[in-house]
Amino acid sequence: MATSVIDRAPAAHAPEYTGIMSWIKTVDHKRIGILYGSTAFLFFLIGGIEALFMRIQLMKPDNTFVSAETFNALFTMHGTTMIFLGIMPLSAMFFNYFIPLQIGARDVAFPRLNAFSYWVFLLGGLFINFSWLINAAPNAGWFGYANLTERPYSPGLNTDFWVLGLQILGIASVAAAINFFVTIVNLRAPGMKMLRMPMFVWMSFITQILLLLAFPVITIALVFLMMDRHFGTAFFLPDGGGDPIMWQHLFWIFGHPEVYILILPAFGIVSEVLPVFSRKPLFGYTAMVFSGAFIAFLGFGVWSHHMFSTGMGPFADSFFALSTMLIAVPTGVKIFNWIGTLWGGSLQMKTPLYFAVGMVAMFIVGGLSGVMHASPPADLQQTDSYFVVAHFHYVLFGGSIFGLSAGAYYWFPKMFGRMLSEKLGKLHFWLMFLGFNITFFPMHFLGLNGMPRRVYTYPAELNFGFWNQVQTWGSLLLGVSFLVFIYNMWKTSRRPADAPADPWRGATLEWAIPSPPQEFNFADVPPVNSSTPLWDLRRASGGQLPEPQRVSGAGIHMPRPSIWPLVTAFGVLGVLGSILFTHAFHYWFLITLVGVATLFYGVYRWAFEPAF
Amino acid sequence: MSDAAAHAIEHHTSTGIDSRKVAIWTLIGSECLFFASLISMYLVYKGKSLVGPLPHAESQCMLHGHMQACEQIFEIPLVTFGTAVLLFSSFFVVLALYGAQKGDRKMLIRWLSMTVLCGLFFIGMQVYEFQHFYHKGLGYSTNLFGSTFYTLTGFHGSHVTVGVIWLSTLLVLAIRGKLPAEKSLNLEIAALYWHFVDVVWIVIFPVVYLMR
Numbered sequence: 001m002a003t004s005v006i007d008r009a010p011a012a013h014a015p016e017y018t019g020i021m022s023w024i025k026t027v028d029h030k031r032i033g034i035l036y037g038s039t040a041f042l043f044f045l046i047g048g049i050e051a052l053f054m055r056i057q058l059m060k061p062d063n064t065f066v067s068a069e070t071f072n073a074l075f076t077m078h079g080t081t082m083i084f085l086g087i088m089p090l091s092a093m094f095f096n097y098f099i100p101l102q103i104g105a106r107d108v109a110f111p112r113l114n115a116f117s118y119w120v121f122l123l124g125g126l127f128i129n130f131s132w133l134i135n136a137a138p139n140a141g142w143f144g145y146a147n148l149t150e151r152p153y154s155p156g157l158n159t160d161f162w163v164l165g166l167q168i169l170g171i172a173s174v175a176a177a178i179n180f181f182v183t184i185v186n187l188r189a190p191g192m193k194m195l196r197m198p199m200f201v202w203m204s205f206i207t208q209i210l211l212l213l214a215f216p217v218i219t220i221a222l223v224f225l226m227m228d229r230h231f232g233t234a235f236f237l238p239d240g241g242g243d244p245i246m247w248q249h250l251f252w253i254f255g256h257p258e259v260y261i262l263i264l265p266a267f268g269i270v271s272e273v274l275p276v277f278s279r280k281p282l283f284g285y286t287a288m289v290f291s292g293a294f295i296a297f298l299g300f301g302v303w304s305h306h307m308f309s310t311g312m313g314p315f316a317d318s319f320f321a322l323s324t325m326l327i328a329v330p331t332g333v334k335i336f337n338w339i340g341t342l343w344g345g346s347l348q349m350k351t352p353l354y355f356a357v358g359m360v361a362m363f364i365v366g367g368l369s370g371v372m373h374a375s376p377p378a379d380l381q382q383t384d385s386y387f388v389v390a391h392f393h394y395v396l397f398g399g400s401i402f403g404l405s406a407g408a409y410y411w412f413p414k415m416f417g418r419m420l421s422e423k424l425g426k427l428h429f430w431l432m433f434l435g436f437n438i439t440f441f442p443m444h445f446l447g448l449n450g451m452p453r454r455v456y457t458y459p460a461e462l463n464f465g466f467w468n469q470v471q472t473w474g475s476l477l478l479g480v481s482f483l484v485f486i487y488n489m490w491k492t493s494r495r496p497a498d499a500p501a502d503p504w505r506g507a508t509l510e511w512a513i514p515s516p517p518q519e520f521n522f523a524d525v526p527p528v529n530s531s532t533p534l535w536d537l538r539r540a541s542g543g544q545l546p547e548p549q550r551v552s553g554a555g556i557h558m559p560r561p562s563i564w565p566l567v568t569a570f571g572v573l574g575v576l577g578s579i580l581f582t583h584a585f586h587y588w589f590l591i592t593l594v595g596v597a598t599l600f601y602g603v604y605r606w607a608f609e610p611a612f
Numbered sequence: 613m614s615d616a617a618a619h620a621i622e623h624h625t626s627t628g629i630d631s632r633k634v635a636i637w638t639l640i641g642s643e644c645l646f647f648a649s650l651i652s653m654y655l656v657y658k659g660k661s662l663v664g665p666l667p668h669a670e671s672q673c674m675l676h677g678h679m680q681a682c683e684q685i686f687e688i689p690l691v692t693f694g695t696a697v698l699l700f701s702s703f704f705v706v707l708a709l710y711g712a713q714k715g716d717r718k719m720l721i722r723w724l725s726m727t728v729l730c731g732l733f734f735i736g737m738q739v740y741e742f743q744h745f746y747h748k749g750l751g752y753s754t755n756l757f758g759s760t761f762y763t764l765t766g767f768h769g770s771h772v773t774v775g776v777i778w779l780s781t782l783l784v785l786a787i788r789g790k791l792p793a794e795k796s797l798n799l800e801i802a803a804l805y806w807h808f809v810d811v812v813w814i815v816i817f818p819v820v821y822l823m824r
Contacts, residue, residue, distance in 0.1 A: 109631040174642060182634045186625040212638060216646035224653070227763065232753035235653070241662045241756045250649060604781075 007554035008523055025561035027111035028519060032118050033097030034415065039118075040089035043125055045482070047081035050074045052479055055439075059472040061460035071456035072139035073158070077132075079142030080162065083262065084169050085125045087400045091265035092121075094407055095180050095204050097415060101510035101517065102198045104189025104525040109182040111559040112606060113175055119569035120172035127577060128165030131158065138162035141454065143255060144225070146236030146247035151229050157580060160229065164576045167222050170215045171572055177211035180204060189509065191528035195289065198508045198531065199282060202289050203268030206296045207261050213300070214257035221250035230582045245310055252303035260299045262396060263363075264292060266403025267334060270356045273406050274338055276504050277353035278345025281532055284337040291330035291337075298327045308376045309383050317376045324374035331367055335360060350504070351425030355406035358433055362398025366391055369444065384454075387447025393440045405432070405485075413499035416492075417515045424488040431481035438474025442467035501548050507532035514548050520556040557612050564606035571599025636801045640808045643771075647812050650767060651819060654760040661755035665748055668824050675749045682749055686821055687741070694737040695817050698772075701730030702810045705779070705803045715793035717786065724783045724799075727806070731776040738769045761820065768816060771809045778802045 026032060054074050057065040066074065096114065100107055108114050131137045136157040140149045149159045184205045188197070197205070224235040225247065234240020236247045275282045282288060304312060304320040312320075338360050347353065369391040373379040382388055405428075412420050447453075451464050458464045502511035510517075511534050512526050526533055538545050574595025581588035625631055664671025665685045673682040704726040711719030742762070750758045782799055785791045791799065 110635065178635055178638045178642070181638050182631050186627055186629070186631045186634055188626040192626075212642040213645050216642055217649045220646060220649035220653070223763070227752075227759065233759040234753070234756065235657075235759060240753075241657070241660045243656075243660075246653070246656060250653075253649075 007552045009552050010549055022561070024566060025563050027107070027115050027559045027561055027565075029096050029100050029107050029111065029114060030415075030517060030519075032114050033093050033095075035118055036089050036096055036121070037093035039122055039125065040086055040093060043081055043085035043129075044087075044090065046129065047078050047086050048479065048482065050078040050081065052475055054078065055472040055475040057456060058458075058468045060469060061458055061462075061465050063457055066456070068456040069139065072454075073132075073137035075454055076138045076141050076162070077128075080128065080138065080166075082396070083142065083258070084166065085121075085128070087262050087396065087404070088173065089121055089125075090404050091204075091207070091262075091400075092117075092176060094200070094265060094269065094404075094411070095176070095207075098411065098510060099180055099183060099201055099204055100187070101414075101513075101521060102201050102508050103184065103187060103192055104509045104522060104528065105183065105187035106521055106556070107559060108179050109187055110179050112562050112565050112611070113179050115562065116565035116568055117172045117176035117179065119566045120168060120175070120572055123569055123573045124165055124168035124172060127168060127573065128161055131161035136161060138165075143251055144247075145251075146225060146228075146244040147238070149225060149229075149247075150237055160226075160580050163222050163226050163229070164579055167219065167226075168572060168576050170219050170222075173211050174215050177208040177215070181208040181212065184208070189525040189528050191533075195286065196528060196531045196533075199271035199285070199288055200265075200268035203264045203271070203292050206292050207264045210257045210261050210264070210296050210299065214254045214261065217250055218254035221247060221254065224250075226579060230579060245307070248307050248310065249303070252306045253300070255306065256303040257296070257299045259392075259395070260296055263399050263403075264296070266359060266400045266407075267292065269403045269407035269410070270338065270359050272508070273352045273356040273410050274341045275532075276410075276506050277348045277350060277356070278342050279348065279505075280341065280345045281507070281535075282337070283340030283343075284333075285531055287333055288337055291333040294330040295327060298323060298330070302327065305374060305379070308379045321374055321376055325371060328367065328371050328374075335364060335367075348504075350409075351420070351422055351429060352406045352410035352504070354426060354429040355402050355409060358429065359399060359402035359406060362394055362402055362436070366394025366396075366398055369394065382447060384452055385447035386443040386451045386453055389453050390440050390443035390447060393436075393443070397436055397440070402432075405429075410504065411510075412489075412492075413503050414510055414515050414517070417497035417499045418492045418495055419499050419503060420488050420492050424484055424491070428481050428484045428488065431477055431484060435474050435477030435479075435481055439471050439478055440474075442471055502534070502545065505538070507535045509533060512537075512548060514550050518550060518553060520553045520558055523551045523553055523556075559611055560609075562606065562609060564602050564609060568599060568602030568606060571595050571597075571602050574598055630797055632801055633797065633804070636804050640804070643808065643812075647764075647768070647815070650760075650764045651815065654764050654820065657756040657760050661757040663755050665745075665750045665754070666757060667761070667820075673749045673754070685745055685748055685750055687744070688821055690737065690741065691817065691821055694734050695813060697730045697737075698734045698810055698813055701727045701734075702807050704730065705799075705806050709796065709799050709803050712786070712791060712796035712799045713793055717789065717791075720786050720791065720799075721783070724779060724786060728776055728779050728783055731772055731779065731806075734772055735769060735776065738765065738772075742766075764816065764820065768809070768812060771812070775802070775806050775809050779806065 023031065023035065026035075051074075053066060054071065057063050057071060057074075059065075096108070099105075128138070134157075138144075138158050138161055140154050140159055140162070144159065144162060147153060149163075184197070184201060224233070227233040228235050228237060228242075234242040236242045236244045238244065271282055271288060302320055302324045304316060305324045308317060308320075342357070369387070373382045373388065373391065409420055409425055412418070446464055446467050449464070451458065451462070458468075497515075499515040501514050503515075504511070509522075509526060509528070513522055526537055530536055534545070572595070575592055576595075578588055578591035578595055581591060585591075625634075627634065664673030665682045667686050668684050670681060670683055672679050675682055704723045708720050708723035708727060711717070711721075711723060745758075750761075752758055752762050779802055782791060782802055785798075
């Protein structure tokens, strides 16, 4: 192949691809990242509104704001949406945008597969939420316990939307995980050894491994449940010899690694933000890498701590209690190292640092309550109570959402070339911090006082009214904090692009190129001799780096846009969506065949189209 | 950095292994958990069927509308033969790949068609077996054995089918002369997938058919 010559002359004009088709056919990881982020943020707001409806219903005893049935749908869809359509794809936004930039790559390993992942995710999210429009929203809880989810107990389409929707989303996740795994293994810049990768890339890498190993298990579990519901089997039906507990095992073998899939990217982001805003390298880099890997490894050996109340016997209870408590050790290592990074640093009190420190603090609270219900006797008191709800909101909201917010403020200038307002950012932080703690801290008390989760109302005599009202006001404050965030983004988008390439004095490669980056990312990748290549450069040049110029970049081969990932994604939707109609329409399999045909057509056109 | 090094970002990889090859290994790693879940479910539900037919024993089952005795259902010799054919196909695809890498089109086409034929034979055997079981009274939802057996072997069979379609596509390319030596990696990746599907069967065969 001929050696390409890259044109480094200043860019005469920005060769911008615009118009709706350029987004539909895009294979650029940065654009796909923005698509992921904007879609996920919309789903996140929907999930938030569902939560606010629940909070308004629980505001006072014997309330009738929503019916019991609606309440069931609200908590099911809130959990499902926040996990699969909110936090996971918000993390995927950062994977997409920043893994290639941080490792100095042109794009991900398989740009079209990346587009495919996004489209499948979008269609899956729309599929699940479509159920609201026909009044059949999933209503059996986000972990869909059999045999409640079996046809005799959930006869409507509600659970089918949930089963098939998760199946579709799983395909998106696994395709994306393969892509990022290969990207990190194979497309690192010269000099970037594994132990020189930025910590966000490391935690993302571990997350992809978890996705690859955990999602096949829920895929199979969902297949079994689908067969039970549509094709007469009895995998989880005691009438036919099946065992509903098997669903719990399969679900949690997926479900526990899933919680690390939700938190590890946030750990990675915080590990990027803390060193940059402390002006010193991450404390204990290697320990951070291995503690992350150890958490992931242990994450596969603790699933039954979600099932203590099923009565597994003393041996299983002890094993899973001990393995669960063991996870506190590598997690403690991480927290120690984050504090060690801040210790003695020259702290830059900017919004990303606020959110990152908030994350560390809130995650400690959630982690401590987690260790409490690692003990089976304590868990039997706490399980299915608001104490558990408090715990997982402290790790998922206090951990993941605070971490992702830190990432949003940290990387917004890189993605959009504009600095978010610091004043509004700090207002967002304080409102969110207060709102979050007012909403979720009292849940500890309510749970220990015996308030069960997932009840749509409670009688006044139980004295749950006071804290519930406090929580509802707190949740409204949380809602306001996100309005401030949206206003901040809107206001910033109306200002001219002003962000320099490196507004925070970052340590990693993404700060070496203009903001926002050009389509080809790097005309030249800086040398990588440590995990902080940009700090090395800055030191070598006496503390100041020249502002990088936009160059024409002619001669760089970029992947060609393609429509076939979208077509293939519609094929996936057709195949799995057709199962909805098994009981409604005798010739439902004709829809499946159309789906299969579309899938094949898409895949063949994709395979035989030149990639560059 | 030189232009040659910039070029390297586009076409060379950190490990020196082509990204598509790393991707297929990654997929195989993920698929292991997929089949592990299916096999575990089969084993957990082994012997828990409430009615027959059963794989290795005579039992009571619903045939022609009333309960009656029915025989054990497995036909080990047929499946053993099918297993052997599938294993040989793994050997044949290695020969085909050798031909592709040498640029020996004749060898490539000969052994690739043999591989595809073996795959087709295996699918045919499975279709026959399923039909045969069905006539002996074992439907998909008859008992836990039927449900777990058909799901496990059916998923494996669909993997074989995907492999046959993939290898057939490459065979057509080879016949048209569009699979030269420098593109032999395309076949190597398909072959890795094919070997994996065979290896899974090596686990399924003893666990399902031989273990009592």
